[in-house]
Amino acid sequence: MPRMSVEELEQFLTAHFPYAEHRSLMVERIEENFAQVRLCYHDRHLRPGGTISGASLMTLADMAMYVALLGMIGPVALAVTTNLNINFLRKPGQRDVIGECKLLKLGKRLAVGEVKMYSDGDSELVAHATVTYSIPT
Amino acid sequence: MPRMSVEELEQFLTAHFPYAEHRSLMVERIEENFAQVRLCYHDRHLRPGGTISGASLMTLADMAMYVALLGMIGPVALAVTTNLNINFLRKPGQRDVIGECKLLKLGKRLAVGEVKMYSDGDSELVAHATVTYSIPT
Amino acid sequence: MPRMSVEELEQFLTAHFPYAEHRSLMVERIEENFAQVRLCYHDRHLRPGGTISGASLMTLADMAMYVALLGMIGPVALAVTTNLNINFLRKPGQRDVIGECKLLKLGKRLAVGEVKMYSDGDSELVAHATVTYSIPT
C-alpha cells in the first residue's frame, strides 16, 4: 500500500520545490506502484510548431516517477534520478498532458519505472519514458 | 562550416521560444558539428538537496543538441527530438552548468549527438546525454 | 491486421539469418502491433552468476521488435535498429525467457516499440526495453 496520499505528496512538493515547474504539475492519483500526474497546459510550455516542448514532457516523466517512488517509500527527498530515456512519439495537442508511471522494479538501491504520456482525452501515447532512481541508504 | 552564428542562433531562440527556459540558456560557441550552451545558475533550478534539477539538465542537453543541429542545417524550427537518454553522474555545484554537444551523425532524416555537461570550472562530468532529432524533409 | 503469420516470419528469419542467434529465438505469437518471441534456454546464454547474459536479452528485445514490425509492414529485411534502451531488472531464472513487444508508434520512417521480458511462468519482468527502427522508404 502507498505510504503517502495525493495530499501529502502535493504538500511535500510545494515545500521542497518552491520555485519549480511542479506548480504546473499536479499529482492526481497514487496507487500501489503507480502515480498519475497532470501537466497543466500553458503557453510557456510551447516550442516551435505550437507543440508542448520536450523539456516539459521530460519534467513530467521525471516528476511522475519521483511521485510514484515517494508514494511507496515515503518522503525521501534525496532520491535522485540516475537515468532517463524518453521517446517522443506524436505531437501533443494544445491541452493538458497526463503522465502515468508504473514502477517496474522497487529495489533497495534502485527503482525503475515507465511513464506513459497522453494528451488529456486521447488514447494514443505522445511520449514514453523509462526512469531510474537511486535510493539513498 | 556552420550556417548560423552564435548571434543568429540567439535571435532565433528569442523569436521562437518567447516564454521559454532558454532565457537561462545562452549559446556560447558554435563550430562544425559542435555547440556549447550555458545554463545560468538560478535558485529556481534547484531541487531537494540544493542541487540543480534533472529537469534543468535535460533542458540544457536538448537545447545544446538543437543548437548544434541548427548551426549545421540552418533555422529549421521544426526539427524535433525523437529520443533523449541521460545519465546523471555527479551532484552539480551551485553554479552555471556548461553543455557541450558534439554531433555523432548528421543524416538526412536523423541527427544524433552527445552532450557532456560540467559545472563551470570543473573537469568532471555532472551528466551525459545522447539525443536524436528528426529532421523534416 | 498483421501481414505476416508466425510461420511466414519463421521462414523469413531462417532464410535471412542463416547463422544467427535466432535459432534459439522462436516466434510464438503475432497480433496487431504485437509479437511474442521465446528465447530457448541453453547453457551458452549464461554469464557469471549462472544467469542469462545481458547480450541474450538484448538480442531477444531487438528480435521481438523486428518481428512485431515485420508482422505489420511485411518482409522488409532492411528495416534497421536505430536506438535500443534496456533496463535489466531482476536475475532471470535458468529457463526460457518470453519477450512481448508492443508497438507504441508505427510511422512511415520510424517505429518504436516496448519489449517486456519474463522468465517463462513468472509474472515479474526480468528486463524492459524500448527499441526504435528506421523503415527504408
Add this chain to the structure above:
Amino acid sequence: MPRMSVEELEQFLTAHFPYAEHRSLMVERIEENFAQVRLCYHDRHLRPGGTISGASLMTLADMAMYVALLGMIGPVALAVTTNLNINFLRKPGQRDVIGECKLLKLGKRLAVGEVKMYSDGDSELVAHATVTYSIPT
C-alpha cells in the same frame, strides 16, 4: 592504475564465459578508466543487408564496459549491467569492429561508461553506447 592486465582479463573471460560470444571478442588495451575490445569479423555476425548485426554490436558494447570496469575494480564477476542505451549510426563495414570504452563515473555502487564503436581503420562511429553497471557491495 588498472588492477588487471589484458592477459588477466582474457583469462578471466575464458574461465567465466565458457560458451560465450566473447571468443570473438578480444581485449586489446586496458588503461586507467579505459578499455579497447575487438569484435572479430565472422559471417555469423551478419544480418540482412550484409551488415554486422545490432546484437553483435550490443554484445561488444556491454563487454567493453565490463572489461573497463573489471580493469579498475578487479575480477568482480558479479558486476551486472543495469542499463544499456545504444544508437546505431552507420552501417559497419564487413570487417572487425573496435569498441573503446571510457568510464564516465566509477562510484561505489554504480559505474557508467560510454562506448564508441568503429569499423577497423575508419574514423567514423558506427555505433555509440552508454552502459551502467551495478557493483555488488
